[in-house]
Amino acid sequence: MTGLHQPLRETASQTAGPYVHIGLAPKAAGFDIFENNFGSVLATAETPGERIVIEGRVLDGSGTPVRDVLLELWQANAQGRYAHPADRQAHKAVDPTFRGWGRACSDFETGTWRFETIKPGSVAGRDGVPMAPHVNLWIVARGINIGLNTRMYFDDEAQANAADPVLNLIEWEVRRQTLIGRREQRSDVTVYRFDIRLQGDGETVFFDI
Amino acid sequence: MSDHPVPPARPDDEYLMRDPASHPPAFAPGYKTSVLRSPRNALISLPQTLSEVTAPAFSADELGPLDHDLIRNYAKAGLAVGERVIVHGHVRDQLGRPVRNALVEVWQANASGRYRHKKDQYLGALDPNFGGCGRMLTDDDGHYVFRTIKPGPYPWRNRINDWRPSHIHFAVSGSGWAQRLVTQMYFEGDPLIATCPIIRTIADEAQIRGLIALYDVPAFVPLDSRAYRFDIVLRGQRATWFENALQGEAA
Numbered sequence: 540m541t542g543l544h545q546p547l548r549e550t551a552s553q554t555a556g557p558y559v560h561i562g563l564a565p566k567a568a569g570f571d572i573f574e575n576n577f578g579s580v581l582a583t584a585e586t587p588g589e590r591i592v593i594e595g596r597v598l599d600g601s602g603t604p605v606r607d608v609l610l611e612l613w614q615a616n617a618q619g620r621y622a623h624p625a626d627r628q629a630h631k632a633v634d635p636t637f638r639g640w641g642r643a644c645s646d647f648e649t650g651t652w653r654f655e656t657i658k659p660g661s662v663a664g665r666d667g668v669p670m671a672p673h674v675n676l677w678i679v680a681r682g683i684n685i686g687l688n689t690r691m692y693f694d695d696e697a698q699a700n701a702a703d704p705v706l707n708l709i710e711w712e713v714r715r716q717t718l719i720g721r722r723e724q725r726s727d728v729t730v731y732r733f734d735i736r737l738q739g740d741g742e743t744v745f746f747d748i
Numbered sequence: 749m750s751d752h753p754v755p756p757a758r759p760d761d762e763y764l765m766r767d768p769a770s771h772p773p774a775f776a777p778g779y780k781t782s783v784l785r786s787p788r789n790a791l792i793s794l795p796q797t798l799s800e801v802t803a804p805a806f807s808a809d810e811l812g813p814l815d816h817d818l819i820r821n822y823a824k825a826g827l828a829v830g831e832r833v834i835v836h837g838h839v840r841d842q843l844g845r846p847v848r849n850a851l852v853e854v855w856q857a858n859a860s861g862r863y864r865h866k867k868d869q870y871l872g873a874l875d876p877n878f879g880g881c882g883r884m885l886t887d888d889d890g891h892y893v894f895r896t897i898k899p900g901p902y903p904w905r906n907r908i909n910d911w912r913p914s915h916i917h918f919a920v921s922g923s924g925w926a927q928r929l930v931t932q933m934y935f936e937g938d939p940l941i942a943t944c945p946i947i948r949t950i951a952d953e954a955q956i957r958g959l960i961a962l963y964d965v966p967a968f969v970p971l972d973s974r975a976y977r978f979d980i981v982l983r984g985q986r987a988t989w990f991e992n993a994l995q996g997e998a999a
Binding site (some may be wrong): 600664680 | 756757758761764765766767770771772773774776779781782783784785786787788789791792793794795796797798799800801802803804805810811812815821822840841842843844853854855863864865866867868879880881883917919923924925926928929930931932946947949950952954955956958959980981982983984
């Protein structure tokens with residue numbers, strides 16, 4: 540026994556399992572139970588900001604799409620402000636039409652997931668150094684023992700990305716590319732494509748936050 | 749700097765760093781599915797920013813009045829079949845403080861060990877009156893409570909004769925993104941706990957014990973339901989006496 544004062548230990552994580560949809564997205568599991576469901580559409584018609592879709596797949600170490608994955612997305616509003624009291628940035632307002640959070644399930648056939656949202660603004664990082672616009676992603680599934688955290692940045696923000704203090708923490712420049720969503724135009728819809736590789740070639744950077 | 753005369757966050761918004769020894773590793777070959785779904789590179793440790801210390805807030809009006817009563821929230825022509833149980837506990841942070849207004853979402857198999865999910869093909873029968881999911885917010889003491897049916901054990905494809913002990917899945921959303929936690933609760937006395945490959949992804953026996961709900965006789969409802977107690981600890985926030993603000997300015 541040492542004399543160190545120890546805080547309580549965090550409860551151990553366990554996999555969300557193959558049936559995570561029942562709890563977090565019951566309609567995807569095939570039934571309707573709650574009146575209000577949390578979903579993948581973050582913006583309403585009134586939300587200010589550029590409408591975008593973020594779409595991708597999660598691939599396992601064999602390159603096979605993970606078809607039972609659930610992702611949650613957390614982001615700032617178009618001005619770069621989070622809807623949370625810890626965000627004390629001046630000159631930026633909380634947007635009452637935008638919580639900035641959603642969850643999406645991969646399609647059971649194709650493995651594709653998608654969020655409909657707005658492009659976030661830049662948020663102040665530590666010491667006030669601005670962070671490039673980004674969204675935060677949390678990934679759970681069968682076979683994932685503890686939720687994986689990553690970020691998606693935007694490829695049309697090359698200058699801001701080059702100065703981003705978090706991207707620059709990643710020693711291997713080649714790995715920074717795994718966090719960049721690729722902008723595509725599909726008729727009148729702007730889509731950022733973002734595939735997440737759990738393992739192997741081009742393995743996505745995951746963060747210990 | 750002049751763009752942000754008010755510090756974007758205070759140091760006391762930061763969470764204690766996560767102890768990997770409290771959790772299963774990503775790669776745990778006894779649980780076969782983890783083999784191809786586990787990153788091989790080390791996680792990049794990130795000094796927390798506003799992106800990690802903030803998180804969505806939820807309000808009671810987003811939830812329905814029966815969302816935390818799994819015996820009734822999918823009842824069609826009668827009540828769900830099985831052992832009636834109340835599950836409750838406190839959500840606290842690592843410093844023992846209650847986590848208020850945390851969203852607690854739960855899901856589980858029915859009494860036969862069958863999930864209401866289009867991908868579950870187990871022989872155990874579906875119960876027409878049981879959905880298997882619920883959700884609630886913690887109160888000002890960090891307390892949550894829900895009522896349900898004790899789930900049954902079921903076989904799963906790992907080794908040929910692996911069975912999951914009775915369990916309830918939990919997803920907890922606290923006040924910061926860094927606190928997000930998914931886990932599973934087990935029932936005291938279940939002999940399958942000792943051999944479950946998913947539980948055995950956790951090396952630390954004390955951490956496993958923390959996932960086993962205790963029989964809570966004082967919380968029984970006489971002639972109605974038994975009760976189990978399951979307390980949850982989320983990451984705590986740092987103490988920051990004599991420290992500058994995150995931005996390097998006086999707060």
